[in-house]
Amino acid sequence: MNKIVSSAKVYLSRSKILKAGRGVFANTDIKRGETIERCPVIEIPEHSSSSINQSALVEYIYYLGKNKDRLMVVLGFGSIYNHSHQPNAKYKEKYKDRSIDFIAINEIKKDEEITVNYNQGKQKHKSPLWFNVDL
Helix, strand or coil, rough: CCCCCCCEEEEECCCCCCCCEEEEEEEEEEEECCEEEEEEEEEECCHHEEEEEEEHHHHHHECCCCCCCEEEEECHHHHEEECCCHHHHEEEEEECEEEEEECCCCCCCCCCEEECCCCCCCCCCCCCCCCCCCC
């Protein structure tokens, strides 16, 4: 496993997205293509998934893998990035490292909220989410 270092590029604050609560914001200008944060993940065993799906954690987990059949809790700020269909970042699973990279797909200015499309990290994918969200 590669070394995973916490990122000084981000901080948590109150989101301006309606009913979103907290959000992740840029602590500095971030260039397109730049890795924002590398977050370790904890895979949720299949036998535990039904109880997770009925809890508040369902809003903080990622469904990964080709068939969205693996559930992950993303550490760092990973589970707090808010959803947008016009995101300024994407996420990419690093299966061998048991981590997820968050990568800027646009220039992100200091103090701008960083958002991702929860639909497998695809920037423009408009499929419904697995939980209710006000957009």
